[in-house]
Each structure stands twice: as structure tokens, then as C-alpha cells.
Amino acid sequence: MSNQSFEHWEERVRSTGTALPYPPTPDVAGAVARRLAVEPERRQSRRQRWALVAGVVALVLAGLLAVPPVRAAVLEFFRIGNVRIFPYEPTFLSTVPASSPTAASPLTAPSATASGAPARATVRSSSTPTPTQVPTPTPRQDVGISLAEARRQVDFRIRLPAYPPGLGPPDRVFVERLDGPLLVLVWLDKQDPDRPRFVVYELGSRVLIDKYTESIQKTRETEVNGQRAVWGEGPHFLAMIRGDEALRWRRVESSALVWTGNGLTYRLETDLPFAEAVKIAESVR
Amino acid sequence: MTESELIDRARQGNAEAWETLVREHQQAVYRLAYLILGDAHEAEDVAQEAFIRAFRALDRFDSERPLRPWLLQITANAARNQRRAISRYLASMRKLVQAAPEAAPGIAGGSLAQLEAEVLWQAVRRLSRADQEIIYLRYFLDLSEAETVSVLGVAPGTAKSRLHRALNRLRAVVEREFPGLREGRYE
Numbered sequence: 001m002s003n004q005s006f007e008h009w010e011e012r013v014r015s016t017g018t019a020l021p022y023p024p025t026p027d028v029a030g031a032v033a034r035r036l037a038v039e040p041e042r043r044q045s046r047r048q049r050w051a052l053v054a055g056v057v058a059l060v061l062a063g064l065l066a067v068p069p070v071r072a073a074v075l076e077f078f079r080i081g082n083v084r085i086f087p088y089e090p091t092f093l094s095t096v097p098a099s100s101p102t103a104a105s106p107l108t109a110p111s112a113t114a115s116g117a118p119a120r121a122t123v124r125s126s127s128t129p130t131p132t133q134v135p136t137p138t139p140r141q142d143v144g145i146s147l148a149e150a151r152r153q154v155d156f157r158i159r160l161p162a163y164p165p166g167l168g169p170p171d172r173v174f175v176e177r178l179d180g181p182l183l184v185l186v187w188l189d190k191q192d193p194d195r196p197r198f199v200v201y202e203l204g205s206r207v208l209i210d211k212y213t214e215s216i217q218k219t220r221e222t223e224v225n226g227q228r229a230v231w232g233e234g235p236h237f238l239a240m241i242r243g244d245e246a247l248r249w250r251r252v253e254s255s256a257l258v259w260t261g262n263g264l265t266y267r268l269e270t271d272l273p274f275a276e277a278v279k280i281a282e283s284v285r
Numbered sequence: 286m287t288e289s290e291l292i293d294r295a296r297q298g299n300a301e302a303w304e305t306l307v308r309e310h311q312q313a314v315y316r317l318a319y320l321i322l323g324d325a326h327e328a329e330d331v332a333q334e335a336f337i338r339a340f341r342a343l344d345r346f347d348s349e350r351p352l353r354p355w356l357l358q359i360t361a362n363a364a365r366n367q368r369r370a371i372s373r374y375l376a377s378m379r380k381l382v383q384a385a386p387e388a389a390p391g392i393a394g395g396s397l398a399q400l401e402a403e404v405l406w407q408a409v410r411r412l413s414r415a416d417q418e419i420i421y422l423r424y425f426l427d428l429s430e431a432e433t434v435s436v437l438g439v440a441p442g443t444a445k446s447r448l449h450r451a452l453n454r455l456r457a458v459v460e461r462e463f464p465g466l467r468e469g470r471y472e
Contacts, residue, residue, distance in 0.1 A: 006449075009456055010424075013405070016466075017425040020402035023325040025315045029307035031329075032336045033300060088372075210369065239369055244414045246369040 077210075078219075080230045081265025082203045083258045087216035144172040144186075154181040156204055156264055163283035164276075170200075178242045180206030198270035198280065205263065210239040210246070211256070222257075222274075224281045229259035231274055257281050292348040295340065307336050310353055313426060314360045320406075320421040321364040331367050335360040354428075354435030361418055361436070404466050411458045416451040423448055 077086045151158055153175045161167060171193075172186035183202040189195045203209065211232070213219055218233040233255045239246035257268045257277045261284070268281050288309075294302035314335055319328035339346075339359050346355060367373070409420050423433045434444040459466050 006452070010452055013420070013452060013455065014424045014427065016398070016401050016405045017409075017420070018402075018427050019396075019398035020406060020425055021399045022316050022319060023328075025312045026329045026332075028311040028315060028329065028332045028336060029304050031333050032307050032340075033304050035333065035337060036300065036303070036340060086370075237374070239374070241369060244365050244368055246374065249374045 078230065080228060080258045081260035082205070082207055083209050083211055083230075083265055083267060085211045085213060085219065085230060085232065085258075088212045088214065144174045147173050149173075150175050150183060154183050154202070154204060156202070157262070158183060158202065159262065159284050160185070161200060161280045161283045162285070163279045176240065178207045178240055178247065180204035182207045182209075182240070196269075198268060198272060198277075200280075200284065201267035201269070203265040203267070207265075208241040209267070210241060211258075212237040212239070222278065224257070224259035224278060225261060225285075227260055229257060229278075229281070231255065231257050231277065261285075288352055289348040292343065292346065292352060296343045296348070303336075303340055306352060310356050311336070313353060314356055316426060317357055317360050317421060318364045320425055321361065321418070322367060323410075327367055327373075328364075331360065331363045334363045338363065351432070351435070354432050357422065357428075357436045358438065365414070401466060404463055405459075408459050408463050408466065409455060411462070412451065412454055415447070416454055419444075419447055419451050420455065 077084045079085070145153075147158070147169060150173045160169065167187065170185040171188040172184075174184040174186075176182040176184065181204045183204075185200040185202070187197045187199070189197045201209075213232050213234070213236040215232075215234040215236075220231055222229050222231050235251065235253050236256070238250045238252060240248045240250075252269060254269055254271045255274075255277070256270070257274075259266050259281055266281065266284060268277055270277050270280070272280075288306070291302045291306050295306060311332060315328055315332040318331040318335070319325065322328050322331065335356060339356055342359075346352075406425075409417055409425075412420070419433070419437065422428045422436055423430070428436070430441070430444070433448070434441045437444050437447070439447070
């Protein structure tokens with residue numbers, strides 16, 4: 001492209017772009033002033049901040065807080081390794097498709113017919129290509145890959161839990177490509193092979209997952225092998241991030257423990273009680 | 286009162302000073318959020334969020350620098366976070382469940398220039414996130430080169446070459462998929 005024609009193009013883009021009609025600018029200044037009047041300072045301590053978030057959510061749910069909750073923007077999150085944990089209000093509980101048995105599979109989207117669709121629908125016009133359709137078969141059908149193959153695909157050393165005693169290797173192994181490799185290890189319930197007994201996620205260093213929890217009050221800090229960890233009960237959503245997008249969303253019914261170790265972030269998804277979950281996590285070495 | 290004086294006052298907790306600054310920059314902030322998100326309500330929320338964050342981070346801001354590029358940096362950040370927030374996902378799920386047809390983007394009425402701008406915006410959204418943002422800043426919001434460099438936080442030469450490449454990629458998209466736009470042929 002010649003210099004002259006480039007300048008011509010540049011000018012064309014500018015004169016066209018600046019003609020874009022925008023919605024009228026709202027009264028941001030007024031809204032900001034009102035919000036700052038209610039909440040002028042940011043608390044510094046993480047514990048206090050956490051309590052503040054829980055308190056705000058509780059007040060909002062109770063309808064007591066005068067300032068309406070911000071529709072879209074998220075103010076606070078708690079980070080552990082590469083997992084960010086956000087509280088949110090469960091205003092859509094009744095409309096989210098109920099979890100089916102297949103929803104227990106770590107790789108199914110919440111609704112079989114909508115798999116992949118939510119990710120497309122969230123972005124009205126996107127430059128990113130359509131996300132790959134998420135397979136929706138049950139764990140029994142979706143066999144995943146071998147552990148040996150997974151070792152070739154991830155850029156970190158795979159560690160396996162050694163608890164409960166006699167556990168054995170995972171029944172299913174998957175590697176998902178986000179900004180880095182995400183390893184998913186599934187141990188099935190021998191009595192009911194459609195239900196995972198527990199699932200371990202191993203996040204490569206560039207992988208990012210956002211977790212949204214409805215029950216921030218049931219989330220607490222703990223420790224795994226002396227490292228900070230977070231245990232969250234109750235249903236939550238996971239957003240698998242790739243680039244700037246939530247590539248895929250999952251609704252998870254069970255509880256989860258997130259911890260760091262060996263330079264990685266780990267996540268254990270299970271219906272087992274907290275004490276058991278910690279034992280499993282501590283055995284991943 | 287100059288901008289740095291207002292910033293100094295705001296830093297000391299003067300609410301009116303901050304409100305004045307917000308009014309001065311809210312249009313640019315809102316419009317950048319709107320360009321990135323494509324939704325008026327979300328843009329409004331993100332704009333508020335950007336000014337709240339900026340206010341709380343004022344201690345770290347050198348009041349001798351112009352405020353706008355810094356605000357736009359915060360805005361782009363907040364808008365990008367919003368893109369992957371759960372509210373978007375839940376809204377789309379609700380739409381699926383209620384079988385509500387997605388509102389068609391309005392290219393109704395308006396002048397030819399506005400129509401072309403809407404089409405160009407569609408073309409821009411085919412590009413990478415980084416290309417989109419640099420084009421919004423420099424050509425849609427018409428920031429100066431210096432301001433654009435400031436928002437991006439890179440060396441001027443780097444900004445210039447990124448801009449150059451983004452425009453070339455935009456041109457390729459337009460020639461491939463929006464032929465009517467190529468030489469202003471929407472008539």
C-alpha cells in the first residue's frame with residue numbers, strides 16, 4: 001500500500017469513525033458522587049474487604065442497602081493462584097437450566113443444546129472466532145486422553161492425589177487449551193460411572209479461571225500443606241478464560257477447594273466433606 | 286481552576302472537585318466503554334466503575350499528567366473485565382430461556398455518515414481486541430497521537446506501528462467483507 005493511499009485510508013477511517021452516533025452520555029458524575037458518598041474509602045485489609053463484600057451482598061439481598069447494586073461491574077474479588085473468586089447475586093437461579101446428570105461432567109456446558117451458544121451469545125459482535133463446540137457426552141462416553149498423552153500436552157509436571165488409599169490413576173483425563181493448558185483429571189464413582197467422585201484441575205501458569213459464587217458466606221480461607229487455600233461450598237459458575245473472553249461457562253453444583261503449590265494452581269471439585277477434600281488436596285504431591 | 290488543582294483537591298477528599306472532573310471526562314469514558322461493550326447499560330456501569338476506581342487510585346496519580354489517558358486506561362481495563370463477567374453470561378442464558386429475540390442492532394434512520402460509521406464499527410469488531418482498542422482511541426474518539434500513546438502506555442514508535450498495522454488489517458477486512466464501505470458506496 002502506497003504512503004499516499006495509506007494516508008487517504010487513515011483519513012477515511014477517522015472521518016467515518018468520528019461520525020458514529022452514540023447513545024446520550026448518562027449522568028455518570030451524579031451516580032459516582034452518590035456511590036462515593038456511601039462508600040468513600042476502600043478498606044485495606046483483605047479480611048476486612050472480604051467481610052465487607054459479604055456484608056454488602058447480604059444487605060443487598062435483604063433489600064436494605066439504599067444504593068442499588070451495580071448491574072454489571074464487579075467491585076471485589078478474591079484471588080488464589082490463577083483462580084479469581086467473585087461473589088454475585090443469584091437472580092437467575094430459576095431460569096438457569098437445571099443441572100442434568102451430564103452437567104456433572106466436568107466438560108459439559110450447563111445446557112446440552114446451548115453448549116457453546118452462551119459464549120457466542122454473550123458477545124454480540126466479536127472479532128474472535130466462534131468457540132469450539134463443547135462436547136456434551138457423559139464421562140462414560142467421552143473417554144478423554146491417556147495420562148501419557150496428557151503429559152506430552154502440558155508444560156508442567158502432573159501430580160496425582162494419593163488419597164484415599166488405593167485410589168489409582170484417574171478414570172478420565174482431559175486437556176483443555178485456554179491461554180495455557182488446563183489439565184482435568186476425573187475419578188468416577190465406581191457405583192455410578194456417570195457421576196464424578198471428584199475432579200482435580202491443574203492450571204498451567206497462564207491459565208485463568210473466574211469463579212462466581214452465590215454463597216460467599218460459605219467460602220472460607222484454609223490451608224493446604226501450609227499454603228493458603230480457599231474452600232467454597234454450594235453451586236457456583238466457572239468461566240474458563242481465554243484471551244479476553246470467557247470461552248466457556250460451567251455451572252458446578254458441588255463444592256471446591258482451590259490451592260497453590262509447585263508453582264501451579266490446583267482445584268478440587270467434590271461433594272465430599274471439607275476434611276476429606278483437604279486430605280485429597282494435601283496428597284497431591 | 287486547572288485540572289491538576291482539581292485533582293489535588295479531589296485527592297484530599299473534595300467531592301465537588303472530583304465531580305467536576307468526572308463531568309469533564311465522562312463522555313469520553315462512556316463512549317470508549319460503549320465501543321468495547323456495544324451496550325449502553327453496561328457502558329454506563331463500567332463508566333461509573335472506572336471513575337470509582339480512579340478516585341480510589343488518585344494517590345498514585347501524578348497530577349501534572351493529563352487525567353484523560355489514565356481514565357481511559359482504567360476504562361478499557363474495566364470494560365475488558367466486564368466482557369467476561371458473569372452478568373453477561375446470565376443475561377444471555379436468560380434470553381435463551383425466555384426465547385426472547387435478540388434486539389437487532391439499530392441502523393435505523395440517521396445520516397449516511399452515521400450508517401457508514403455503524404458499518405465501519407462492525408468491520409472493526411472483526412479485528413483483535415488490541416487492534417480494536419487502538420482504532421477506537423485514535424479514530425473513533427479522535428484522541429491525539431500523544432494521548433493515544435499515553436493510554437496505551439508504550440513508546441510512541443511502538444504505538445505508531447501498532448496503529449499502522451491495525452489500519453492495514455482493518456482495510457483488509459473491509460475489502461474482503463464490506464466492499465460497499467471501501468470507497469463510500471452506500472448510496
